[in-house]
Amino acid sequence: MHFGRHISGQFNVELESIRTHVLTMGGLVEQQLSFAMQALHSDDVELAKRVVRDDHKVNAMEVSIDDACTRIIAKRQPTAKDLRLIMAIIKTITDLERIGDVATKMAYVAIESPSSKESQFHVSLEPLARQAIGMLHQVLDAFARMDVDAAAKVHKMDDKLDAEYEAVIRQLMTYMMENPKNIPNILQVMWSARAIERVGDRCQNICEYIIYFVKGKDVRHLGDQGINDALK
Amino acid sequence: MHFGRHISGQFNVELESIRTHVLTMGGLVEQQLSFAMQALHSDDVELAKRVVRDDHKVNAMEVSIDDACTRIIAKRQPTAKDLRLIMAIIKTITDLERIGDVATKMAYVAIESPSSKESQFHVSLEPLARQAIGMLHQVLDAFARMDVDAAAKVHKMDDKLDAEYEAVIRQLMTYMMENPKNIPNILQVMWSARAIERVGDRCQNICEYIIYFVKGKDVRHLGDQGINDALK
Numbered sequence: 001m002h003f004g005r006h007i008s009g010q011f012n013v014e015l016e017s018i019r020t021h022v023l024t025m026g027g028l029v030e031q032q033l034s035f036a037m038q039a040l041h042s043d044d045v046e047l048a049k050r051v052v053r054d055d056h057k058v059n060a061m062e063v064s065i066d067d068a069c070t071r072i073i074a075k076r077q078p079t080a081k082d083l084r085l086i087m088a089i090i091k092t093i094t095d096l097e098r099i100g101d102v103a104t105k106m107a108y109v110a111i112e113s114p115s116s117k118e119s120q121f122h123v124s125l126e127p128l129a130r131q132a133i134g135m136l137h138q139v140l141d142a143f144a145r146m147d148v149d150a151a152a153k154v155h156k157m158d159d160k161l162d163a164e165y166e167a168v169i170r171q172l173m174t175y176m177m178e179n180p181k182n183i184p185n186i187l188q189v190m191w192s193a194r195a196i197e198r199v200g201d202r203c204q205n206i207c208e209y210i211i212y213f214v215k216g217k218d219v220r221h222l223g224d225q226g227i228n229d230a231l232k
Numbered sequence: 233m234h235f236g237r238h239i240s241g242q243f244n245v246e247l248e249s250i251r252t253h254v255l256t257m258g259g260l261v262e263q264q265l266s267f268a269m270q271a272l273h274s275d276d277v278e279l280a281k282r283v284v285r286d287d288h289k290v291n292a293m294e295v296s297i298d299d300a301c302t303r304i305i306a307k308r309q310p311t312a313k314d315l316r317l318i319m320a321i322i323k324t325i326t327d328l329e330r331i332g333d334v335a336t337k338m339a340y341v342a343i344e345s346p347s348s349k350e351s352q353f354h355v356s357l358e359p360l361a362r363q364a365i366g367m368l369h370q371v372l373d374a375f376a377r378m379d380v381d382a383a384a385k386v387h388k389m390d391d392k393l394d395a396e397y398e399a400v401i402r403q404l405m406t407y408m409m410e411n412p413k414n415i416p417n418i419l420q421v422m423w424s425a426r427a428i429e430r431v432g433d434r435c436q437n438i439c440e441y442i443i444y445f446v447k448g449k450d451v452r453h454l455g456d457q458g459i460n461d462a463l464k
Contacts, residue, residue: 056453059452059453060453062452063450063452063453066319066450067450070315070316070319073305073315074310074311074312074315077309078306079306080306083302083305083306084302087298087302087322090319090322090323091322091326094323094326173415173416173419176408176412176415177412177413177415178412180408180409180410180412181409183405183408183409183415184405187405187422190419191426194423194426218295218298218299220291220294220295221288221291221292221295
């Protein structure tokens, strides 16, 4: 990956190191989300506790990458594409950290209300979570290669996630109306579903940062059409 | 407000201009949240539509401030406290924009399900929203003066907001169990309550950026105790 030709080879090394850290952080967040889903689905309280325990690692990575970015700006005074890379990274890690929080919240549901195991309500969050984890995986892959076409593709996947989310909510709502005494537990599952749906939005944000870095165009708030225009 | 002594008086002017824009954006977001609450509470669809219509202004301010920050980094190569200010601003506007999204979501609830007017469920979101708007107002004030003590005070207010939120959810849940046919409408109110609760978290984030700017310490993920330690 070449970010440009720098007089200082050391600068390249530093940028590459930060980028590697972002990918490591992304991998950890993806794992946290996978484990949280697994814990919720199979009532595995031990696994859920592990997710909660490991959240501090995600947080620490956010703080340390942010610090590295600030130091590289102060020391190397980057401009143009180098600066855009650092800006994209600063924003990306915020979203990754929040996705980590989603995993932790799901893990807490698994720990505190094991009776809210979603499958007992004839609704599985697994397809929804699997889609969200898939989006995260693909956006990290797009980030690794700084591939705008892949990013645009991931951006479009959110519609499918939203549709799946709506279907899950409708099912849970029907079940609630039929079994009012289960409402508190079903609400826990609903909160988890909503948190998973938000993962898609965060992955879309990361897609937008990738496009910003590569194309120098800020496509936030412009939707899929704005992205298509930027990639023309 | 002096950020340091710069050889270039123009640099000070530019920093001051960005800071003013952040406060303007904050004021607009506060107004959006107020209007959205009012629209939801009094079934005012026209006001709700205005909130939705004005969301693009919030988005545009985020994009333009971000761009100004990137340009000032490239041009002025700030270090130390100046750089921390810019970093704090870049993060603050992300949270402000998301608070703006909360207002828009509430406005959509007011438009799409006027029958979910919260007061009909014997639960008012107004005290909750008023607290959240109060936190936002105070954190913007702390930001304007870069007052870490005020920021620490706002940070602690979130506990009260969380408690109020829990109480609202419990009330709504009881009402749901008693009136299952109202579940879809009550859920709309619940989503709004949850979105308002998240405003508190975002205000806490802004408190942390203020402390980061003034003290040079990253207190994220450390809780109120970590903040107390940083201010010693």
